[in-house]
Structures are given as structure tokens and as C-alpha cells.
Amino acid sequence: MISSDLAAILNRATQPTNRPSIADLKMALQAAEVTARKEKLAIPFDALLGEWRLCFATGASKDKSKGVKIGRGYYLPKFIAASITFTKYPSSSNLGTATNKLSIGSVRIQFTGPCRYPGKKNLLVFDFTELQIEIFGKIVYQGKIRSGKNGEPNLETISIAKLPFFAFFWTGANEIAARGRSGGMALWVRN
Template identity: 25%
Template sequence: MLASSRPPALVHPGARRSPAVVVRAAASTGTAAPAAAIDALKRGVAQPGSVPAPAMLSAMLELERAKLSPEPWLASIEAPRARWRLIFTADSKQVQAGQKKQPSKGGIFFPIPAVQKFDPVTKDFENGVFLGPIASLTFNGPYTMAGRQLSFDVRSMNIGLGPWRWSIALKKDAKPLDQLPDSERKALPFFLYAYADGDIIVARGRSGGLAVWTRTTAEWEMNAGVAQVYK
């Protein structure tokens, strides 16, 4: 879910850190984060189109290759009232082209609001698309994170129309994730994170595509209809 244009306010103002600070934090774990790649992605999400799509993809791939320590990432992902808007995506073919240094479009800036959140208390995620105060469609279920991989299970679909909400169970009597057989656990969708801080998340999905999310602001959430759904 992407946008062709977006004001800088969409990047969470209280969470910005300079590339130098990011590098020092990562260096304490033994691996220095590529500051230029992080800076390019943050500029790209603050003003979509200011950084060309191939450069966005190149920055994401550089972060993957850096193999940074994931230790602090979950705290950023689950931060209080954190909502993460999908800004840029590159599908598996574009990712493969980027890895081989072959020409491609690089990816797209997602055209509509798509936002996810993770609740550290209930360990429930919710992810969906929003059409302002008019309508929304979200999906939710439990999640768990081990190392770089956050696995989740979609168990409910939630439909919003104006002030009304309907929830439809997609899986009844589902077991907790830690009680699933290994075969079912391995089949769950997941995000394989390459980087996360207070401003952005970079992750690869099960399909092999890469994406960048940015933390929203309360003002943007009100305008996009997210605040009506994500309490």
C-alpha cells in the first residue's frame, strides 16, 4: 500500500535519529549499519518519489546484506501506539533483478493507506487498508518473533463501513502458535526483518518481496481513518 506523495509529517517526529547515531548503535553489536542506505530510505518514505525506486530497492538489499543484530527491533515494532504504514514494495522478481544488478523498475510506492500494528500485551497483530472514514478492511491474529523472523496467523477478517464494524472468524478453535505442529508453524506467513527503528521497518515477506513501512502520526491516522479502527 503505497502513496505517490506524502508530507514529511508521516515520519514519526519523536523517533528520528541521525545516521551517525544509528551506526554507533549497530556498531555496539559488532556490525555497523549502512548509514547511507538508512538515510535514503528515510528520505524516500518522508517524500515518496524523492528517492528513485531502484535506489530504494538497492538500500533495502544493502540492509539485508549487512545482517544487523535484530535484538532491539521488536521493541521498536511493538512500541506504544506504534502504527506502521506500508510505503514502498518490491516484488520477488524486482528483488531478484536488484540482487543480480539487472535493470528493473525497482518497486512501487503504495497508492493507498495500508497500516499494521502489533500489540505487545496480547501478541495480536492487525493489518489492513483504509479509505478514510468511509471504509476499512483489516485482518488480525497472533504473532511470535524469533530472531529476525516474525510469524503470524490470520484468524479474523474485519470490515468497517462508516461507524460500523463486523468481525468474521476465518479459523475457529485455532490453537496458540506455540501449540501448533511444526508443519503448520513452518507454513505460517512471516516477515523476515532486515532493519527496524523508531522511524522505519524493512522486511522481506514469505513471497520473497521486500517492503518499507514508516511510523504514522496521530494527525495522519485521523485523516486516513486509521484512528477510528486502531484504538
């Protein structure tokens, strides 16, 4: 379990005011990830279900001598709304749907596709197979993308190594944090 000081930093980062510095937040995220790995933290799929508003994200770069180095990071500006939603199929304990939404002014972009939560290392794998673009409330494009063009992929048979994923390492009362396949980190708050 992470210290109450680190949890307080992560919680403050999801608030609209009095946020910690980016340096402090990155340090807290990395410390939470190390703690989760050491303690072999198990996060149940049910803890991730619902809609989550993105608060903070970093990119990442690969350095041959140091491995993955997370980028500077940024708090999401108020005029941009980004969220991710995870739902579970009623007939399955680890399969569901992931929906990623981005709204800037009157433009909304939504990616949807299947997800799987095998539980191992708190990985949630997904494959966005549908895209919808809406402008001023009118859908201007809706269609299948990537593997969705060939029918719905069976995530139970596709290797995790071939899919995008989030490796979750922290959950708070209303917050979650994860590292993505590319090495960047993100922090969300329940919407």
C-alpha cells in the same frame, strides 16, 4: 550497521516528498538486508511494537536459476492507507497480536490475529484469524477466517515453515523494513 548513505535513502523513502527512485530504494533495502545477515543483527521485539504505516512494497517472483527476484516495487499512493500494528501480550516476552489495516476511501479492511517473535533471524510469524470490513463507518462483516474458525491457533506449537512471516532486517529511528515469506520487501514508518 548499514552506512549512513543507505540509512538516508531508507529514511527519505518514508517522507512525503523528495523520495529516492525505486531503483535506489530497492538497492538500499537489499544492501541493508545483506548487512543485517552478515552482522547477525538482532532486533528486539519491543522495537517492532506499535503502529506502522506502509510506505513502499515489492512483490517477488521465483526464478529457478537466480532464486527469489524482487519485483519492481511501488510507493503507496496517498489515497490508500495501509498499516500494520504489533502489540505484545503483557504475560509474554514474544507473543502478541498483529493487525493489518487497509483503507481506500470509505472502505476499511482489517485482519487481526496472533503473532510470535521467537527472535531467531528476526522472524515475526503471524496468523490472521479475524476479518472486519467497514463501509462508511459501518461494520458490514466481522468474523473468524482460516484457522480462526477452529479456535485461536497456538503459534508456539506450529512450525514457522507453516506460517506467514516477516523477516525484519532494518530499524531506523521511526522506520522498519522486512522481507515477507513470499520474498517481497516492505518499508514502514511509525504512525
